[in-house]
Amino acid sequence: DENTKQWYQRRVRGPWTGYLAVTLSVDASGAQFAGTVEGYVLLTVQSPATNEDITDQTSTLHIPIKVNVIPTPPRNKRLLWDHFHSIGYPVGPFPRDNLKLHSNPLDWNGDHIHTNFNGVYKHLRNKGYFVEILSTHFECFDASHYGFLLLVDPEDVFFETEMAKLRQDVSEKGLSVVVFADWYNGPLVKHIKFYDENTKQW
Numbered sequence: 738d739e740n741t742k743q744w745y746q747r748r749v750r751g752p753w754t755g756y757l758a759v760t761l762s763v764d765a766s767g768a769q770f771a772g773t774v775e776g777y778v779l780l781t782v783q784s785p786a787t788n789e790d791i792t793d794q795t796s797t798l799h800i801p802i803k804v805n806v807i808p809t810p811p812r813n814k815r816l817l818w819d820h821f822h823s824i825g826y827p828v829g830p831f832p833r834d835n836l837k838l839h840s841n842p843l844d845w846n847g848d849h850i851h852t853n854f855n856g857v858y859k860h861l862r863n864k865g866y867f868v869e870i871l872s873t874h875f876e877c878f879d880a881s882h883y884g885f886l887l888l889v890d891p892e893d894v895f896f897e898t899e900m901a902k903l904r905q906d907v908s909e910k911g912l913s914v915v916v917f918a919d920w921y922n923g924p925l926v927k928h929i930k931f932y933d934e935n936t937k938q939w
Contacts, residue, residue, distance in 0.1 A: 757778075757780070759778060759802065761774065761802075761804060763806060767806075768808065768809045769808045769809070770806055770808065771806060771807055771808055772805075772806055773803060773804070773805055773806070774803075774804050774806055775801070775802060775803040775804070776801075776802055777799055777800060777801045777802060778798075778799075778800040778802060779797065779798070779799055779800075780797070780798040780800060781795060781796070781797050781798075782795070782796045782797075782798065783795045810867045812881075812882065812883065812884050813884040814865060814866055814867055814884065815866075815867050815869065815882060815883045815884055815885075816861065816866050816867065816868045816869070816883065816884065816885045816886075816887055817868075817869050817870075817871050817878060817883045817885065817886050817887065818850055818868055818869065818870050818871060818887045818889065819871050819875075819886060819887060819888050819889070819891065820848075820849060820850075820870050820871060820872050821871055821872055821873055821874055821875075821893075822888070822891040822892065822893040822894075822895065823847070823848040823849070823889070823890060823891060823892055823893070824847045824848050824892055848889070848890055848892070849870075850868060850870065854889060857889070868887075869883075871886075874896060874898075874899050875895075875896075875898075875899035875902050875903055875906075876898060876899060876902055880906035880910040880912040881910050883912060884912075884913060885912070885913045885914070885915055886903075886906075886912055886913070886914045886915070887915050887917070888914065888915070888916045888917070888918065889917045889918075890917060890918060890919065891918060
């Protein structure tokens, strides 16, 4: 079977937030496969009984999935977007990058190519690039598969082992690194703190 599937879930979920993720990939034997892969996810959601209900409430969802699969693009057209060092979604009460937006100062969407950076993603796709998301640290990808690593607005520290691997990927494997970053100033961050009405905290 050229197609492999992985399923990520937590057994217990809180209300109003969280996600389910399905990862579909094609193994090396199907690198030149082109076509449509489809199936479905059958999901049962169970809620505990309330005061009015004697038994648990159960709903079953049938979620269809249909994806187009293309042959592996050439390396110079494959971009790897570092999401591991960015604010994820859903997020906590983090201020926006643009502090002039007083009416809505919190960044609810996180930094992702399908939320805040969707315009950039569409532009890259229109130019013929294929963008993959790196959601783990740098030691988990093979640089020989990608032309560019994009570091866009990183907000977390880089491990020493990550930096060592990145140096090796650039010098020995020909990986290009593109960095879009802003300044960081610890004392200024403390100075611009604000009172969050949602959490009732500074």
